[in-house]
Amino acid sequence: MSPRFQRGHVWEQDGSFYVKFYQTELRDGKPKRVQKSEKLCRKDLKHFSTACKPVQDLAAKVMNRVNAESGALAEQDVLITDFWQVFIKHCEETNEDGTRNVKHSTQNGWEKLWRLYLAPELAGIGIKQMTTQRATLLLTKITKEHGLGERTVQHIKSLGHRLFKHAQQTTGLVSGVNPFRDANTLNKAKAKKQTHAYTLQEAQAIMAVLTGEPEALLMFCLGMFCGLRPGEISGVQWTGLQGTDLLIQRSVWRGNVGTTKMGNEELVPVIRQVRQLLEQWRLVCPASKDNWVFPNRNGGPKSAEFVAFSVIKPLCEQAGIYWDGLYSARRGASSAYGEITGNSLAGARILRHNPKTDEAAYLKINKELADKAVALLEEKVSNLNLLPKMLPAPQDVPMADELTTDAKV
Numbered sequence: 001m002s003p004r005f006q007r008g009h010v011w012e013q014d015g016s017f018y019v020k021f022y023q024t025e026l027r028d029g030k031p032k033r034v035q036k037s038e039k040l041c042r043k044d045l046k047h048f049s050t051a052c053k054p055v056q057d058l059a060a061k062v063m064n065r066v067n068a069e070s071g072a073l074a075e076q077d078v079l080i081t082d083f084w085q086v087f088i089k090h091c092e093e094t095n096e097d098g099t100r101n102v103k104h105s106t107q108n109g110w111e112k113l114w115r116l117y118l119a120p121e122l123a124g125i126g127i128k129q130m131t132t133q134r135a136t137l138l139l140t141k142i143t144k145e146h147g148l149g150e151r152t153v154q155h156i157k158s159l160g161h162r163l164f165k166h167a168q169q170t171t172g173l174v175s176g177v178n179p180f181r182d183a184n185t186l187n188k189a190k191a192k193k194q195t196h197a198y199t200l201q202e203a204q205a206i207m208a209v210l211t212g213e214p215e216a217l218l219m220f221c222l223g224m225f226c227g228l229r230p231g232e233i234s235g236v237q238w239t240g241l242q243g244t245d246l247l248i249q250r251s252v253w254r255g256n257v258g259t260t261k262m263g264n265e266e267l268v269p270v271i272r273q274v275r276q277l278l279e280q281w282r283l284v285c286p287a288s289k290d291n292w293v294f295p296n297r298n299g300g301p302k303s304a305e306f307v308a309f310s311v312i313k314p315l316c317e318q319a320g321i322y323w324d325g326l327y328s329a330r331r332g333a334s335s336a337y338g339e340i341t342g343n344s345l346a347g348a349r350i351l352r353h354n355p356k357t358d359e360a361a362y363l364k365i366n367k368e369l370a371d372k373a374v375a376l377l378e379e380k381v382s383n384l385n386l387l388p389k390m391l392p393a394p395q396d397v398p399m400a401d402e403l404t405t406d407a408k409v
Helices: 053-070 080-092 104-122 132-146 150-170 200-208 214-226 230-234 272-284 304-319 326-341 344-351 367-384
Strands: 009-013 016-027 030-042 245-248 250-253 256-259 266-269
Touching (some): 009 053, 080 150, 104 132, 104 250, 104 256, 200 214, 214 272, 214 304, 230 250, 230 304, 266 367, 326 367
Antiparallel strands (some): 016 030, 245 266, 250 256
Protein backbone atom coordinates (compact mmCIF):
# COMPACT_ATOMS: atom_id res chain seq x y z
CA MET A 1 0.00 0.00 0.00
CA SER A 2 1.47 3.36 -1.02
CA PRO A 3 1.94 6.09 1.64
CA ARG A 4 -0.99 8.48 2.03
CA PHE A 5 -0.57 12.07 0.89
CA GLN A 6 -1.12 14.54 3.76
CA ARG A 7 -1.95 18.25 3.88
CA GLY A 8 -1.44 18.52 7.62
CA HIS A 9 -3.49 20.31 10.27
CA VAL A 10 -2.43 23.76 11.52
CA TRP A 11 -3.31 24.94 15.01
CA GLU A 12 -2.33 27.67 17.46
CA GLN A 13 -1.04 27.10 20.99
CA ASP A 14 0.62 29.46 23.49
CA GLY A 15 1.27 32.15 20.91
CA SER A 16 2.80 29.85 18.29
CA PHE A 17 1.56 27.97 15.22
CA TYR A 18 2.13 24.25 14.68
CA VAL A 19 1.35 21.71 11.96
CA LYS A 20 0.23 18.17 12.81
CA PHE A 21 0.74 15.12 10.61
CA TYR A 22 1.31 11.37 10.73
CA GLN A 23 4.46 9.31 10.16
CA THR A 24 5.06 5.56 10.12
CA GLU A 25 7.62 4.33 12.65
CA LEU A 26 8.84 0.91 13.71
CA ARG A 27 7.54 0.02 17.19
CA ASP A 28 8.60 -3.38 18.54
CA GLY A 29 9.61 -4.37 15.03
CA LYS A 30 6.22 -3.47 13.55
CA PRO A 31 5.25 -0.37 11.52
CA LYS A 32 2.91 1.94 13.40
CA ARG A 33 1.29 5.18 12.28
CA VAL A 34 2.05 7.85 14.92
CA GLN A 35 1.08 11.50 15.21
CA LYS A 36 3.81 14.14 14.95
CA SER A 37 3.91 17.92 15.07
CA GLU A 38 6.35 20.63 14.08
CA LYS A 39 6.50 24.26 15.13
CA LEU A 40 6.02 26.75 12.30
CA CYS A 41 6.53 30.21 13.86
CA ARG A 42 5.55 32.63 16.62
CA LYS A 43 2.36 34.66 16.22
CA ASP A 44 3.03 38.22 15.01
CA LEU A 45 1.58 40.90 12.74
CA LYS A 46 2.47 38.91 9.63
CA HIS A 47 1.56 35.49 11.01
CA PHE A 48 -1.71 36.31 12.73
CA SER A 49 -3.98 33.28 12.18
CA THR A 50 -3.97 29.62 11.21
CA ALA A 51 -5.66 30.51 7.91
CA CYS A 52 -3.41 33.39 6.80
CA LYS A 53 -1.23 32.77 3.77
CA PRO A 54 2.22 33.16 5.47
CA VAL A 55 1.31 30.47 8.04
CA GLN A 56 -0.21 28.22 5.38
CA ASP A 57 2.92 28.60 3.22
CA LEU A 58 5.11 27.50 6.13
CA ALA A 59 2.85 24.50 6.74
CA ALA A 60 2.92 23.57 3.04
CA LYS A 61 6.72 23.64 3.08
CA VAL A 62 6.84 21.25 6.03
CA MET A 63 4.26 18.91 4.49
CA ASN A 64 6.05 18.89 1.13
CA ARG A 65 9.12 17.60 2.94
CA VAL A 66 7.13 15.06 4.97
CA ASN A 67 5.37 13.72 1.87
CA ALA A 68 8.59 13.56 -0.12
CA GLU A 69 10.39 11.67 2.66
CA SER A 70 7.57 9.14 2.92
CA GLY A 71 7.36 8.67 -0.85
CA ALA A 72 3.68 9.67 -0.91
CA LEU A 73 2.21 10.27 -4.36
CA ALA A 74 1.31 13.94 -4.40
CA GLU A 75 -2.10 15.28 -5.15
CA GLN A 76 -0.24 18.54 -5.58
CA ASP A 77 3.31 19.37 -6.64
CA VAL A 78 6.44 19.52 -4.46
CA LEU A 79 8.83 22.44 -4.81
CA ILE A 80 12.20 21.39 -6.22
CA THR A 81 13.94 23.49 -3.56
CA ASP A 82 12.10 21.51 -0.85
CA PHE A 83 12.92 18.18 -2.47
CA TRP A 84 16.60 19.19 -2.54
CA GLN A 85 16.72 18.76 1.26
CA VAL A 86 15.35 15.23 0.89
CA PHE A 87 17.95 14.49 -1.78
CA ILE A 88 20.81 15.76 0.42
CA LYS A 89 19.59 13.63 3.30
CA HIS A 90 19.71 10.61 0.98
CA CYS A 91 23.29 11.53 -0.05
CA GLU A 92 24.42 11.55 3.59
CA GLU A 93 22.92 8.17 4.50
CA THR A 94 25.39 5.42 5.36
CA ASN A 95 25.21 1.88 4.01
CA GLU A 96 25.78 -1.34 5.93
CA ASP A 97 29.43 -1.46 4.85
CA GLY A 98 30.04 2.01 6.31
CA THR A 99 30.17 3.84 2.98
CA ARG A 100 27.95 6.82 2.20
CA ASN A 101 25.51 6.97 -0.70
CA VAL A 102 27.55 9.90 -2.02
CA LYS A 103 31.15 10.81 -1.20
CA HIS A 104 31.79 13.89 0.95
CA SER A 105 33.76 15.57 -1.84
CA THR A 106 31.06 14.87 -4.44
CA GLN A 107 28.31 16.21 -2.19
CA ASN A 108 30.38 19.32 -1.47
CA GLY A 109 30.71 19.96 -5.21
CA TRP A 110 26.98 19.42 -5.75
CA GLU A 111 26.05 21.82 -2.95
CA LYS A 112 28.23 24.54 -4.52
CA LEU A 113 26.60 24.06 -7.92
CA TRP A 114 23.15 24.09 -6.34
CA ARG A 115 23.81 27.25 -4.31
CA LEU A 116 25.47 29.20 -7.11
CA TYR A 117 23.44 28.19 -10.16
CA LEU A 118 20.42 25.95 -9.67
CA ALA A 119 18.72 27.15 -6.47
CA PRO A 120 18.16 30.75 -7.66
CA GLU A 121 16.65 29.55 -10.95
CA LEU A 122 14.47 26.76 -9.52
CA ALA A 123 12.93 28.76 -6.65
CA GLY A 124 9.12 28.44 -6.70
CA ILE A 125 9.11 25.71 -9.39
CA GLY A 126 7.50 22.34 -8.70
CA ILE A 127 8.85 18.97 -9.75
CA LYS A 128 5.85 18.38 -12.04
CA GLN A 129 6.47 21.69 -13.79
CA MET A 130 9.98 20.77 -14.92
CA THR A 131 10.29 19.73 -18.56
CA THR A 132 13.17 19.15 -20.95
CA GLN A 133 12.40 22.50 -22.57
CA ARG A 134 12.51 24.27 -19.22
CA ALA A 135 15.74 22.53 -18.24
CA THR A 136 17.28 23.57 -21.57
CA LEU A 137 16.28 27.21 -21.05
CA LEU A 138 17.72 27.05 -17.53
CA LEU A 139 21.09 25.70 -18.71
CA THR A 140 21.17 28.25 -21.53
CA LYS A 141 20.45 31.15 -19.16
CA ILE A 142 23.06 30.29 -16.53
CA THR A 143 25.68 29.50 -19.19
CA LYS A 144 25.24 32.96 -20.71
CA GLU A 145 24.92 34.93 -17.45
CA HIS A 146 27.86 33.28 -15.69
CA GLY A 147 30.09 32.64 -18.71
CA LEU A 148 30.41 28.98 -17.79
CA GLY A 149 32.74 26.47 -19.41
CA GLU A 150 31.75 23.13 -20.94
CA ARG A 151 32.85 21.10 -17.93
CA THR A 152 30.85 23.19 -15.43
CA VAL A 153 27.70 23.06 -17.59
CA GLN A 154 28.06 19.28 -17.83
CA HIS A 155 28.41 19.02 -14.04
CA ILE A 156 25.26 21.12 -13.54
CA LYS A 157 23.30 18.98 -16.01
CA SER A 158 24.56 15.82 -14.30
CA LEU A 159 23.43 17.11 -10.91
CA GLY A 160 19.99 18.01 -12.29
CA HIS A 161 19.68 14.54 -13.80
CA ARG A 162 20.68 12.88 -10.52
CA LEU A 163 18.21 15.03 -8.52
CA PHE A 164 15.27 14.20 -10.79
CA LYS A 165 16.26 10.54 -10.98
CA HIS A 166 15.86 10.39 -7.19
CA ALA A 167 12.49 12.16 -7.54
CA GLN A 168 11.45 9.55 -10.13
CA GLN A 169 12.40 6.72 -7.80
CA THR A 170 10.85 8.09 -4.60
CA THR A 171 7.90 10.40 -5.39
CA GLY A 172 6.28 9.40 -8.66
CA LEU A 173 6.09 13.08 -9.58
CA VAL A 174 8.29 12.77 -12.68
CA SER A 175 6.22 11.30 -15.49
CA GLY A 176 8.04 10.23 -18.61
CA VAL A 177 11.74 10.89 -19.18
CA ASN A 178 14.03 12.72 -16.81
CA PRO A 179 13.79 16.43 -17.83
CA PHE A 180 17.57 16.82 -17.73
CA ARG A 181 18.31 13.76 -19.88
CA ASP A 182 18.08 15.53 -23.24
CA ALA A 183 18.53 19.09 -21.96
CA ASN A 184 21.54 21.13 -23.02
CA THR A 185 22.60 24.74 -23.30
CA LEU A 186 21.69 26.49 -26.56
CA ASN A 187 24.62 28.89 -26.11
CA LYS A 188 28.15 27.78 -26.77
CA ALA A 189 29.96 27.25 -23.50
CA LYS A 190 33.57 28.20 -23.08
CA ALA A 191 35.97 25.54 -24.31
CA LYS A 192 37.60 23.39 -21.67
CA LYS A 193 40.81 24.85 -20.33
CA GLN A 194 43.94 23.04 -21.41
CA THR A 195 45.26 21.10 -18.43
CA HIS A 196 48.95 20.99 -17.63
CA ALA A 197 51.16 17.95 -17.14
CA TYR A 198 54.61 18.38 -15.63
CA THR A 199 57.50 17.28 -17.81
CA LEU A 200 60.39 15.38 -16.23
CA GLN A 201 62.45 18.57 -16.44
CA GLU A 202 59.77 20.57 -14.59
CA ALA A 203 59.51 17.81 -12.01
CA GLN A 204 63.27 17.92 -11.51
CA ALA A 205 63.14 21.66 -10.79
CA ILE A 206 60.28 21.21 -8.30
CA MET A 207 62.02 18.35 -6.49
CA ALA A 208 65.21 20.38 -6.24
CA VAL A 209 63.49 22.94 -4.00
CA LEU A 210 62.00 20.20 -1.84
CA THR A 211 65.25 18.60 -0.71
CA GLY A 212 64.74 19.96 2.81
CA GLU A 213 61.08 18.89 2.92
CA PRO A 214 61.09 15.06 2.73
CA GLU A 215 57.35 14.70 3.35
CA ALA A 216 56.41 17.15 0.61
CA LEU A 217 59.01 15.62 -1.73
CA LEU A 218 57.59 12.12 -1.30
CA MET A 219 54.02 13.33 -1.78
CA PHE A 220 54.99 15.00 -5.03
CA CYS A 221 56.84 11.89 -6.24
CA LEU A 222 53.84 9.64 -5.53
CA GLY A 223 51.86 11.86 -7.85
CA MET A 224 54.56 12.35 -10.48
CA PHE A 225 55.82 8.77 -10.74
CA CYS A 226 52.90 6.68 -9.47
CA GLY A 227 49.96 8.72 -10.76
CA LEU A 228 48.20 9.03 -7.39
CA ARG A 229 45.43 11.57 -6.85
CA PRO A 230 45.90 14.02 -3.93
CA GLY A 231 43.28 12.21 -1.83
CA GLU A 232 44.96 8.86 -2.53
CA ILE A 233 48.34 10.26 -1.47
CA SER A 234 46.80 11.27 1.85
CA GLY A 235 45.30 7.80 2.24
CA VAL A 236 48.47 5.75 1.66
CA GLN A 237 49.35 3.33 4.49
CA TRP A 238 52.54 1.39 5.13
CA THR A 239 50.54 -1.85 4.98
CA GLY A 240 49.84 -1.05 1.32
CA LEU A 241 53.46 -1.60 0.30
CA GLN A 242 53.60 -4.97 -1.46
CA GLY A 243 57.00 -5.60 -2.98
CA THR A 244 57.45 -3.25 -5.91
CA ASP A 245 53.78 -2.21 -5.88
CA LEU A 246 51.59 0.00 -3.73
CA LEU A 247 48.00 -0.96 -2.94
CA ILE A 248 45.63 2.01 -3.35
CA GLN A 249 42.60 1.31 -1.16
CA ARG A 250 41.23 4.64 0.02
CA SER A 251 41.04 8.35 -0.52
CA VAL A 252 40.92 11.17 2.05
CA TRP A 253 39.04 14.44 1.63
CA ARG A 254 39.05 17.06 4.41
CA GLY A 255 39.75 14.41 7.02
CA ASN A 256 37.03 12.04 5.76
CA VAL A 257 38.43 8.64 4.83
CA GLY A 258 36.53 6.85 2.06
CA THR A 259 36.94 4.67 -0.98
CA THR A 260 38.90 5.70 -4.06
CA LYS A 261 37.22 7.73 -6.79
CA MET A 262 36.30 4.59 -8.72
CA GLY A 263 35.43 2.69 -5.55
CA ASN A 264 37.91 -0.12 -6.13
CA GLU A 265 41.34 -1.23 -4.89
CA GLU A 266 44.29 -1.43 -7.25
CA LEU A 267 48.01 -2.06 -7.20
CA VAL A 268 50.16 0.61 -8.81
CA PRO A 269 53.84 0.10 -9.71
CA VAL A 270 56.42 2.09 -7.75
CA ILE A 271 59.75 2.80 -9.43
CA ARG A 272 62.90 1.90 -7.52
CA GLN A 273 63.86 5.50 -6.71
CA VAL A 274 60.49 6.26 -5.11
CA ARG A 275 60.66 3.02 -3.10
CA GLN A 276 63.99 4.25 -1.75
CA LEU A 277 62.43 7.57 -0.76
CA LEU A 278 59.65 5.67 1.00
CA GLU A 279 62.16 3.68 3.03
CA GLN A 280 64.05 6.84 3.97
CA TRP A 281 60.83 8.55 5.01
CA ARG A 282 59.80 5.48 7.00
CA LEU A 283 62.74 6.09 9.31
CA VAL A 284 61.70 9.62 10.22
CA CYS A 285 57.94 9.79 9.77
CA PRO A 286 55.82 10.48 12.88
CA ALA A 287 54.19 7.61 14.70
CA SER A 288 50.72 6.49 13.67
CA LYS A 289 48.69 3.62 15.10
CA ASP A 290 46.84 3.29 11.78
CA ASN A 291 50.06 3.10 9.75
CA TRP A 292 49.45 6.28 7.77
CA VAL A 293 52.46 7.14 5.63
CA PHE A 294 51.67 10.84 6.14
CA PRO A 295 50.08 11.20 9.61
CA ASN A 296 48.98 14.54 11.02
CA ARG A 297 49.56 15.69 14.60
CA ASN A 298 46.36 13.95 15.74
CA GLY A 299 47.34 10.60 14.26
CA GLY A 300 45.00 10.79 11.30
CA PRO A 301 45.94 11.15 7.61
CA LYS A 302 47.48 14.48 6.58
CA SER A 303 46.02 16.41 3.66
CA ALA A 304 48.32 16.32 0.63
CA GLU A 305 46.49 19.34 -0.78
CA PHE A 306 47.31 21.30 2.38
CA VAL A 307 51.00 20.36 2.15
CA ALA A 308 51.02 21.37 -1.50
CA PHE A 309 49.45 24.74 -0.66
CA SER A 310 51.44 25.51 2.48
CA VAL A 311 54.84 24.02 1.62
CA ILE A 312 55.38 23.21 -2.07
CA LYS A 313 53.68 26.21 -3.64
CA PRO A 314 55.50 28.87 -1.53
CA LEU A 315 58.89 27.22 -2.12
CA CYS A 316 58.29 27.06 -5.88
CA GLU A 317 57.12 30.67 -6.02
CA GLN A 318 60.13 31.79 -4.03
CA ALA A 319 62.44 29.98 -6.46
CA GLY A 320 60.56 31.19 -9.54
CA ILE A 321 59.51 27.65 -10.50
CA TYR A 322 56.16 26.95 -12.16
CA TRP A 323 53.67 25.15 -9.89
CA ASP A 324 50.26 23.96 -11.07
CA GLY A 325 49.15 21.67 -8.25
CA LEU A 326 49.36 17.95 -7.54
CA TYR A 327 46.97 16.94 -10.31
CA SER A 328 49.51 18.18 -12.86
CA ALA A 329 51.93 15.68 -11.31
CA ARG A 330 49.40 12.88 -11.85
CA ARG A 331 48.97 13.93 -15.47
CA GLY A 332 52.75 14.14 -15.74
CA ALA A 333 52.98 10.48 -14.73
CA SER A 334 50.64 9.49 -17.56
CA SER A 335 52.62 11.57 -20.07
CA ALA A 336 55.96 10.18 -18.90
CA TYR A 337 54.85 6.54 -19.12
CA GLY A 338 53.28 7.12 -22.52
CA GLU A 339 56.30 8.92 -23.96
CA ILE A 340 59.00 6.50 -22.82
CA THR A 341 57.10 3.46 -24.09
CA GLY A 342 55.56 5.06 -27.17
CA ASN A 343 52.29 3.46 -26.09
CA SER A 344 49.43 5.51 -24.63
CA LEU A 345 48.14 2.38 -22.90
CA ALA A 346 51.00 2.66 -20.43
CA GLY A 347 49.79 6.14 -19.49
CA ALA A 348 46.23 4.89 -19.10
CA ARG A 349 47.47 2.09 -16.86
CA ILE A 350 49.14 4.46 -14.40
CA LEU A 351 46.03 6.68 -14.18
CA ARG A 352 43.69 3.71 -13.52
CA HIS A 353 40.91 5.40 -15.44
CA ASN A 354 37.41 4.00 -15.64
CA PRO A 355 37.06 2.34 -19.09
CA LYS A 356 34.03 4.52 -19.79
CA THR A 357 36.13 7.67 -19.48
CA ASP A 358 39.31 6.53 -21.17
CA GLU A 359 39.11 5.00 -24.62
CA ALA A 360 42.57 3.48 -24.31
CA ALA A 361 41.53 1.48 -21.26
CA TYR A 362 39.07 -0.56 -23.31
CA LEU A 363 42.06 -2.60 -24.41
CA LYS A 364 43.67 -5.04 -22.03
CA ILE A 365 46.85 -3.65 -20.52
CA ASN A 366 49.04 -6.64 -19.83
CA LYS A 367 51.64 -6.93 -17.11
CA GLU A 368 54.49 -7.15 -19.62
CA LEU A 369 53.76 -3.63 -20.86
CA ALA A 370 53.48 -2.32 -17.30
CA ASP A 371 56.81 -3.89 -16.28
CA LYS A 372 58.47 -2.48 -19.38
CA ALA A 373 57.18 1.01 -18.61
CA VAL A 374 58.44 0.89 -15.02
CA ALA A 375 61.89 -0.32 -16.09
CA LEU A 376 62.19 2.40 -18.74
CA LEU A 377 61.11 5.13 -16.33
CA GLU A 378 63.53 3.91 -13.67
CA GLU A 379 66.34 4.13 -16.24
CA LYS A 380 65.23 7.60 -17.35
CA VAL A 381 65.06 8.91 -13.78
CA SER A 382 68.46 7.38 -12.99
CA ASN A 383 70.12 8.92 -16.07
CA LEU A 384 68.70 12.36 -15.36
CA ASN A 385 69.56 12.08 -11.66
CA LEU A 386 66.10 13.43 -10.93
CA LEU A 387 65.56 12.44 -7.33
CA PRO A 388 67.60 14.16 -4.59
CA LYS A 389 68.43 12.29 -1.43
CA MET A 390 66.64 13.07 1.79
CA LEU A 391 68.36 14.21 4.94
CA PRO A 392 69.93 11.47 7.12
CA ALA A 393 67.39 9.83 9.39
CA PRO A 394 67.73 10.41 13.16
CA GLN A 395 68.60 7.24 15.03
CA ASP A 396 66.15 7.83 17.91
CA VAL A 397 63.03 7.83 15.73
CA PRO A 398 61.17 4.45 15.77
CA MET A 399 60.36 2.60 12.57
CA ALA A 400 56.77 3.11 11.45
CA ASP A 401 55.99 -0.61 11.61
CA GLU A 402 57.32 -0.84 15.19
CA LEU A 403 54.87 1.72 16.56
CA THR A 404 52.27 0.81 19.14
CA THR A 405 48.89 2.34 19.80
CA ASP A 406 50.46 4.29 22.67
CA ALA A 407 53.01 6.01 20.44
CA LYS A 408 52.86 9.80 20.33
CA VAL A 409 52.21 11.65 17.11
